[in-house]
Amino acid sequence: MQNLNFTVDADGIALIAIDLPDRSMNVITPGLTQELAAAVERVAAEVGIRGAVLTSAKAEGFVAGADIGFMAGLLEDGIDAPAGARLAEPLSLVLRRLEICGKPFAAAINGLALGGGLELALACHYRVLADAPKVAVGLPEVGLGLLPGGGGTQRLPRLIGIEKSLPLLLTGQQLRPAEALKLGVVHALAEPAQVVQAARQWLLASPKATQPWDEKGYRVPGGAGPTASHVSRTVTAATTLAAAQTQRNLPAPLAILSAVYEGAQLPMDGALAIERKYFGQLLASDVARNLMRTMFINKQRCDKLANRPAGVPKAKVTRLGVLGAGMMGAGIAYSAANVGIDVVLLDATQEQAERGKQYAQNTLDKAVSRGRSTPQKAAAVLARIHPTTDFAALAGCEFVIEAVFEQRGVKAEVTRKAAAAMAGDAVFGSNTSTLPITGLAEAFERPADFIGVHFFSPVERMPLLEIILGEKTSQATLARALDLAEQLRKTPIVVNDSRGFFTSRTFGTFIKEGVAMLQEGVLPALIENAARQAGMPVGPLAVVDEVSLEITLKVYDQWVADGAQPLHEPALSVNLMRKMVEELGRKGKAAGAGFFEYPADGKKRLWPGLAQLCPPQASQPDVEELKRRFLTIQALEGARCIDEGVVRDPADADIGSILGIGYPAWTGGVLSYIETVGLQRFVEQARDFAARLGPRYEPPADLLRRAAEQQAYHPPMAAAA
Incomplete structure (x- = not known):
């Protein structure tokens, strides 16, 4: 075997050590899945084998999850929901076979176990976790726009209950060893050098080779289905909260809730099929591709200093x-x-x-x-x-x-x-x-x-x-x-x-567009709600209050004093802000008054005087158009930064827009948003806005060239991974 070391000791205990060649960390690959299937069958068939310990031969950890590079290649080529469900099937079936094969398996988790790594451990009948500072377990798939596809949404709720498992699934929270033990995710802790021996000792005690959920009379802890006492909190309220928090732009949380709720009422085999169905739907979405590329592949490249100049010795600041x-x-x-x-x-x-x-x-x-x-x-x-x-x-x-x-x-x-x-x-x-x-x-x-x-x-x-x-x-x-x-x-x-560099330039367009909408007669509440529905964390009027209208004006005036050409028709927003500050004394939150009021009870509210300052138009625009305007104006600025050579690497623009200015993560960032819409279609939408709203929406030359040549900003994901 290329990915597994399989040995059997004199007591009939098989030691199956995962060791992917040429990898610093084990990940779930098709090859590893095939070899795990063969190893499970060998354990089940050989009379001399009493049970098996699953562990890692690598000091860096147990298994870190799926092979994102492999998945990225599939997404680049395009994949539909049924194909996505089939992709999850081999691992799902292997882990199910492991837990019902008739021989006990113990997981000796000697390091990090995330995603598919924890799912592999959960399928084992006993779990020992290394008690060390850098060790953690978790199911972080939601951060990639996915849900666990190897049984995580079904085994974890059956193990610790729906109410305790949903926060882990919906946030991707990683548990330290003591937390994992307290919650019941693992059975025991041991020193890193002793985890295999601890797992082996359990096997020598002639344990049961069945999971609790496969035994007669089993019930999900705390109950499942519409009659469970917690259902109003875990399903009804959680669904409402997830929809509100994500504005339904991120489908994974709602899919996780559905998979858990539906699957927990079925026998395990049916539950796993439910999970695979939702996994396939998510994998086929643009959101998964965008998150995988930006928040995993490209973020890892940045964190590993991929663009660091070669030949310069490493330096440490003391x-x-x-x-x-x-x-x-x-x-x-x-x-x-x-x-x-x-x-x-x-x-x-x-x-x-x-x-x-x-x-x-x-x-x-x-x-x-x-x-x-x-x-x-x-x-x-x-x-x-x-x-x-x-x-x-x-x-x-x-x-x-x-x-x-x-x-x-x-x-x-x-x-x-x-x-x-x-x-x-x-x-x-x-x-x-x-x-x-x-x-x-x-x-x-x-x-x-x-x-x-x-x-x-x-x-x-x-x-x-x-x-x-x-x-x-x-x-x-x-x-x-x-x-x-x-x-x-x-x-x-x-x-x-460049003046404003990338993040401040791009974020500035968001603020100015919101104020411009106000001057156009768009209702301020509609402006703020449209921005949040698009996925921005805060509306533009609230943001400029936080930053301070006065400081925003000082920055603008510094630009003018320096002889710089202010961008994007600033008169649409600057004149209004100047009137707010200089004539009305509404300087922002710190001064107690801006676009919002800040009463003593602490609950801010939009200033009613805005209706007189900027009378609302009789017919209000569609919220979808306002959402597109917010996303488009910032994406155009990202494209201009590429066009002008301000941004050196498109990945930096996407990462910077999400981590720095709160551009919606579901888009993958400003440039990924353009690619998601489609370069030519994006150009058409931008030009339509330009015709109606002004030249700030005109696409830059580099974007026009890319649209004509169908040249994406990003290289194929598999190559980047």
């Missing part, structure tokens, strides 16, 4: 300088200290610097109170943050990040002071969301060592880091910035210098 202890600087400091980096947190006064450290203290206190950390670990993180006002403290820093106010003069002043104190080979990164890096680098005497590092707030929760190359930024500096992103556990994208 001491990081952070200039500015406001919310952004404090978040960067905490995130760095949390991964073991010493941080010099510098501000104009000691009080301000200490306040930045207090942000870390507050965050750590919450983590301890919720059981996510210990007082000892929290104290160690806090001890790594050194608040100061002395620029000389930057001397030992390998990397310094400026996170002061978004104003060129302020940034230049602190940059010059830092440069005088920094080591000659240290990198300087500017955290800016809009100001061109090349211009900011003029205040630094070594522009080759100057780079943009755009963090997103709150830093400790937002996974993206947008890295921006100035005209003189060296490849060695890029490599070091990417290495820091890896240390900070951020997903990095790399873009070339």
Whole structure:
């Protein structure tokens, strides 16, 4: 066998160790499934075999799930729902045969077991899990727009009950060993080196070779079907909640609910057929393809620094300088200290610097109170943050990040002071969301060592880091910035210098389009609801209130002062915002008044005065058109960034749009959305909008060329995987 090591000891215990060649981690492949089928039949047929232990021969983990590269190739070629269901059938049948073959199987889970890996373990009659910090089990398929196709939606509810299993299935939550034991997902924990022996001891005790659900009189824990006491919570309420949270753009959660509800009322063989049916429907959808490509294949490439310049030695930051202890600087400091980096947190006064450290203290206190950390670990993180006002403290820093106010003069002043104190080979990164890096680098005497590092707030929760190359930024500096992103556990994208770069430019179109709709006479509630129904996390009017209308105007005015050409007919939105700020004093949420009101009871509501400021038109547009406008205007900006050479890799545009600005995940990102619609059809829709709404909807030249030549932005998924 190529993928399995099969041995039988003197006690008649078979050890089946999974070991895919040329893979750092085991995954479920057609070849492995075939060999598992043969191994199960051998165990069942050989009289001298009492039972079997399933484990992994790899130290990195048990089984990490399906072979996404193989699945991606199928999706690229196109697959319908029946074919998708048939794809799940071999593994589903093998695991069913394993549990009813008449011989006991024990899973010795010596590492990570996700997706198909956990499904394989669940089919075994006994499960021992390695008790180690990096070990976890879970069914994360929902994150790829799928559901478990190897029995996960049927065995997990039968094992721990529908009410406990649905949160795991609907969120893809990974369980640490203690959690898995407490929930009953595994039977026992053992030291990593002892899991096989623990599983073997269970087999030597002559256990039953049947699953609970195959025994007479079995009932799903907590009940199943319409008469179960929990049905109003687990089915009715959960379906309503899932529909509201996903706006029905993500079909997987509803399919999971249906598969669990229907399957739990049937014998296992019928239940598995139900699961495969829903799996096939999901696999055939555009959503699965988009999520698989962007959130798995391409995100993994970014996380592994696929675009890191070759030939540059890896660098590790041991001491990081952070200039500015406001919310952004404090978040960067905490995130760095949390991964073991010493941080010099510098501000104009000691009080301000200490306040930045207090942000870390507050965050750590919450983590301890919720059981996510210990007082000892929290104290160690806090001890790594050194608040100061002395620029000389930057001397030992390998990397310094400026996170002061978004104003060129302020940034230049602190940059010059830092440069005088920094080591000659240290990198300087500017955290800016809009100001061109090349211009900011003029205040630094070594522009080759100057780079943009755009963090997103709150830093400790937002996974993206947008890295921006100035005209003189060296490849060695890029490599070091990417290495820091890896240390900070951020997903990095790399873009070339441009005002607003990629994320701010693209997100700006969303905000301005919402305000433009308001000026057109679209009801504000319809604007906000259409944006959320499209999949945006927050409506544009609420977002600009959060950012502040005043700050938005200052950024615009800075563009004008710099002689930059503002994009996308800003008069549609800027004039209205200026009137809100300068004439009405409605500056945004922080000021207590913007497009929304913020009463003392804390429940915000749209400002009624908008009806007088922007009288609504008698006939309101269709919500579907508004949704398309929001998605299209941002996708067009992504296409322009490709056209202008701002975005170097289309994968970065998709990942950046989802992780950075909340573009709907179901689309796969701005460029994947264009491909989902179809390049030519997208161009036609954009031109229709342009004819009715203005030239901001005109497609760029590169998109027109791609549409004419049917040239996609992304390479085939199998090749990328």
